[in-house]
Amino acid sequence: MSWKPEYTFEKGMIELFEGKVxxxxxxxxxxxxxxxxxxxxxDLNGFVFPKINHDLCIECGLCxxxxxxxxxxxxxxxxxxxxxxxxxxxDVLLNSAAGGIFGALTSYIFENNRVVFGRAYNNAMxxxxxxxxxxxxxxxxxxxxxxxxxxxxxYIETKNYLKMGRWVLFTGTPCQISGLxxxxxxxxxxxxxxxxxxxxxxSAKFFRGYIKHLEEKLxxxxxxxxxxxxxxxxxxIGKVFYEKNGKVNMKMIASLSSYYYSYxxxxxxxxxxxxxxxxxxxxxxxxx
Ligand SMILES: Cc1cc2nc3c(=O)[nH]c(=O)nc-3n(C[C@H](O)[C@H](O)[C@H](O)COP(=O)(O)OP(=O)(O)OC[C@H]3O[C@@H](n4cnc5c(N)ncnc54)[C@H](O)[C@@H]3O)c2cc1C
Ligand code: SF4
Ligand code: SF4
Numbered sequence: 001m002s003w004k005p006e007y008t009f010e011k012g013m014i015e016l017f018e019g020k021v022x023x024x025x026x027x028x029x030x031x032x033x034x035x036x037x038x039x040x041x042x043d044l045n046g047f048v049f050p051k052i053n054h055d056l057c058i059e060c061g062l063c064x065x066x067x068x069x070x071x072x073x074x075x076x077x078x079x080x081x082x083x084x085x086x087x088x089x090x091d092v093l094l095n096s097a098a099g100g101i102f103g104a105l106t107s108y109i110f111e112n113n114r115v116v117f118g119r120a121y122n123n124a125m126x127x128x129x130x131x132x133x134x135x136x137x138x139x140x141x142x143x144x145x146x147x148x149x150x151x152x153x154x155y156i157e158t159k160n161y162l163k164m165g166r167w168v169l170f171t172g173t174p175c176q177i178s179g180l181x182x183x184x185x186x187x188x189x190x191x192x193x194x195x196x197x198x199x200x201x202x203s204a205k206f207f208r209g210y211i212k213h214l215e216e217k218l219x220x221x222x223x224x225x226x227x228x229x230x231x232x233x234x235x236x237i238g239k240v241f242y243e244k245n246g247k248v249n250m251k252m253i254a255s256l257s258s259y260y261y262s263y264x265x266x267x268x269x270x271x272x273x274x275x276x277x278x279x280x281x282x283x284x285x286x287x288x
Contacts, residue, residue, distance in 0.1 A: 026179025046205020200270025
């Protein structure tokens with residue numbers, strides 16, 4: 001389906017939002033722009049917001065049209081069914097933040113040469129969305145990471161897979177699923193979306209600061225961080241993996257004594273956007 005602008009703009013007049021409270025940084029506008037005129041930039045608090053290069057912009061209006069804040073889409077609000085379940089594979093369950101339903105969905109998807117998008121850390125411990133196509137990579141996406149992730153080109157990649165007829169499972173925050181759906185602009189039978197229950201994300205900058213703080217304390221290089229580790233008990237303990245003197249070490253983190261968890265759980269460091277009910281319901285096929 002091709003978009004057509006319904007209005008025209010004078011040169012330099014396209015503005016994506018009036019205040020940051022009207023943008024969740026979903027990246028739909030950046031992904032749709034035919035001139036790559038939009039870049040996601042990091043603000044002082046470390047959250048990403050789109051910025052238009054008006055020298056490249058041709059005023060087509062597509063970015064405003066796909067913005068889930070500015071052009072809310074109407075979808076069926078009826079809950080189809082509600083299930084409570086837990087994964088019966090203990091390995092998958094241990095590596096999951098909660099009941100491991102993401103693992104179950106992913107295993108189902110992989111049975112038929114399908115692909116899964118979700119949130120991982122890159123080599124610099126930066127949070128970003130990636131695509132995986134095999135079970136051994138599933139662990140990269142498992143576990144809640146309480147940080148805003150970079151969408152990169154994953155909406156565009158998703159569309160390419162869908163057009164090729166491949167099945168896609170796309171997971172993310174409700175904002176990201178809304179952004180993806182708005183960007184796609186049409187329903188695909190071969191797309192499954194799953195959005196996590198989410199009360200907001202801290203910024204990548206704040207997380208980077210926390211990782212640096214841990215590295216100074218541990219005198220090593222952090223290579224992985226699990227917000228919830230279930231090895232001893234569920235729900236209160238995290239785990240950090242770090243390299244020191246050529247060896248990989250790990251240390252448990254008591255969430256109640258960690259400043260990152262405290263600020264996050266109190267809601268002090270999450271993005272200022274409050275999701276409207278309208279956006280929340282356009283997102284899901286499955287809620288994790
Ligand atoms: C930022 C954030 C806020 C949350 N807030 C709540 C809450 O208010 N109430 C509540 O009950 N639960 C909350 N959760 C927990 C979330 O609902 C569970 O992670 C979810 O139930 C996953 O369960 P699982 O065991 O099936 O998945 P897991 O196997 O743990 O898989 C994790 C899934 O979450 C996705 N994911 C992880 N981190 C992010 C991220 N930062 N951005 C986008 N996608 C991500 C991965 O792509 C993957 O699909 C939050 C999680 C996150 C990441
Ligand atoms: S109006 Fe069109 S060209 Fe300009 S930033 Fe938006 S999508 Fe890109
Ligand atoms: S499309 Fe997403 S990133 Fe772009 S202005 Fe709208 S909410 Fe912000």
